[in-house]
Amino acid sequence: MKRLLILGGGTAGTMAANRLRRRLSPTEWRITVVDQSEAHYYQPGQLFIPFGIYRPSDLVKPRRRFLPEGVDLVIAEIERVVPEDNKVVLADESELGYDYLIIATGTSPRPQETPGLAGAEWQQSIHEFYTFEGASLLGEKIARWDGGRLVIHIVDMPIKCPVAPLEFTFLADAYFAEQGMRDRVEMIFVTPLDGAFTRPVASRHLGAMLEERKVALETDFMVERVDPEKKRLVSYDEREIPFDLLVTVPLNMGADYVARSGLGDELNYVPVDPQTLLSKAHDNIFALGDASDIPTSKAGSVAHFSLELFEENFVQYVRGRPMIQLFDGHANCFIESGRGKGLLIDFNYDTEPLPGKYPLPGLGPFTLLRESEANHWGKMLFRWVYWNLLLPGKEMPLEPLMSMAGKEVEATVR
């Protein structure tokens, strides 16, 4: 019996278990998933909790429900991988052996990595929405906040869902306007990037949207520390930004056991071939989802598109055949922009987000880099799609590789 061990039963690990269970004979393959918790969170929904659009209980379901028959689930914290012995050690020192290993333990926010951030003001005037608990606490804070200087801040890239801080900003603008208190809230978006977003065309569009909403933009801000007493962000080049309420995205890092196992880079991401997701160091280890170092967005959509190709590659690989389905870094993300509208971006390793229509060229129904109501409904529908189609690994009418059809190329040279 061959053993496939999947570390992490989140978005990527659950999809992999479902897809591969269908492809690998149960008489020849045992599949085991390890995760530290019984609860599966729909993370994109955390964006909506602070504004009362979703309640925390809307986002949680039992992890076991999304794993198929014939897949074992072990609830335990992973301590380390010993690749030389093809085994994984759990926190209680018990061991699980494997023939093939998939690392899918994602990435998580680390406020303690920035001096002063996780100090006395943490969860008082300093909040985050990248954890389920953090989003819930921020919701309580916003509900009783009566205005002042709101600073939305990213410590460093890469972060998962890199558009989420912008979405938070757009939603906050709409929320405070609806509450009749927008004139009592000064908003500043503080980023280590040189613009509102990573790539030039999208950065220009999204920067203009911040300006329209009277949100100040502070770029190239590399935070050195937070002064909790004076309530200020301080950068390495000695700029200071005061806040009444700071909503920060702390440094994101892969799981610590990855570092303890000697499998990660400086942020605990596993170096892989960006086209096949095979570890650069071990020929029986793959990394899927946010856990790898591939140079595209850390997003559920990337996990989904890459998994569609990985599934066939893995089946061929274990039979000794070449992996010919090569991933291009395809990502797409809805960007909720408030007041019932949203944008969509679609890109890959080589092509930046461009305006146009998606998925049907010229027809949409979604609009790329332009606000529309259809995009908002796409985003809201995504929660159902996540639980019912994405996690079970069902077929979706979307191409895994990015297409240039429907994109307006001339926009790049404007």
Ligand SMILES: Cc1cc2nc3c(=O)[nH]c(=O)nc-3n(C[C@H](O)[C@H](O)[C@H](O)COP(=O)(O)OP(=O)(O)OC[C@H]3O[C@@H](n4cnc5c(N)ncnc54)[C@H](O)[C@@H]3O)c2cc1C
């Ligand atoms: C606020 C927010 C908004 C987002 N919005 C979007 C969006 O609109 N669209 C989109 O595509 N993506 C979005 N994302 C990103 C998306 O949720 C992630 O990219 C996706 O979940 C990654 O899947 P993953 O399987 O790699 O990691 P995860 O789904 O995070 O799963 C990792 C699993 O590993 C487990 N684990 C970690 N360490 C250990 C350990 N030591 N021992 C045992 N188990 C462990 C965890 O419990 C977890 O279940 C958003 C994320 C956030 C936080």
